[in-house]
Amino acid sequence: MFTPIDGRTVLVTGGTKGIGKEIAGVFARAGANVVVTGRDAEQGEAAARELSGQGGEVAYAGGDVAKAADCERVAAETAARFGGIDVVCANAGVFPDVKLADMTEEDIDSIFATNVKGCLLTVKACIPHLERTGRGRVILTSSITGPVTGYPGWSHYGATKAAQLGFIRTACIELAPKGITVNAVMPGNIYSEGLDELGEDYLTSMTDSIPLGRLGKVEEIGAAALFLATDEAAFITGQTIIVDGGQVVPESLAALQSA
Ligand code: NAP
Secondary structure, X not given: OOOOOOOOEEEEOOOOXXXXXXXXXXXXXXXXXXXXXXXXXXXXXXXXXHHOOOOOXXXXXXXXXXXXXXXXXXXXXXXXXXXXXXXXXXXXXXXXXXXXXXXXXXXXXXXXXXXXXXXXXXXXXXXXXXXXXXXXXXXXXXXXEOOOEXXXXXXXXXXXXXXXXXXHHHHHHHHHHHOOEEEEXXXXXXXXXXXXXXXXXXXXXXXXXXXXXXXXOHHHHHHHHHHHHOHHHOOOOOOEEEEOOOOOOOOOHHHHHOO
């Protein structure tokens, strides 16, 4: 039995759709007050309305994680609205695909700005608020793509997701004296609006490569994040949890098919 986290405040970047929205939903249903961020205000307000009334209060704060001023403002607005920040889920991310030979400098700058710089700026802006609680939690949404696996078209994306894991290993040491833990969830293929845009063929081939025979559900990433935010996970820092239905495990296609 885990200690309830109701009444705590959670900031979820990229919480207006997909995985982030359901991370927000899982925390809200556990009684936490949640602020979701994203650049599309209409989508953000709709997500906050949809998630409210299930437990804790859910609000939207607009912002681009690639801009330091936006990250500072969102952290300040969250703390002002709910009296602090206990948990920050740095989840905002993009995954455009382009092969290395065709990649432009702008493609590289743009994905690193959101997935890496955005993550560091988000966490940096939240540090004073997390420290004040005495039990702050930082939870990143990384990926299996990059740290463990590869997929043509995502060399830049994989580099950003591996970079996030490099980040947590030093951040967890720097923030430990402030009572803050820093961990990451590494999703496999999770059915989200963003994944849906990759098309039917991609979704089918991914489903076929997962030992559990299905794509992940967004709430399954939310559940892993919620666990890392519990009092019972207080001694876990600098670590990762893969949530992928066993996708990274088979040695070969034959290993998967002969089960
Ligand atoms: P999604 O459905 O496309 O949602 C992405 C969210 O991030 C949206 O709320 C989007 O809102 C926000 N966002 C994007 N760029 C942003 C920016 N510059 N500033 C602020 N917010 C921004 O994607 P998803 O599938 O849920 O992915 C969420 C995270 O999970 C990403 O970090 C991704 O790398 C990771 N992940 C996903 C999967 C998967 O299978 N789906 C697997 C592994 C890892 P706006 O566009 O309005 O800003």
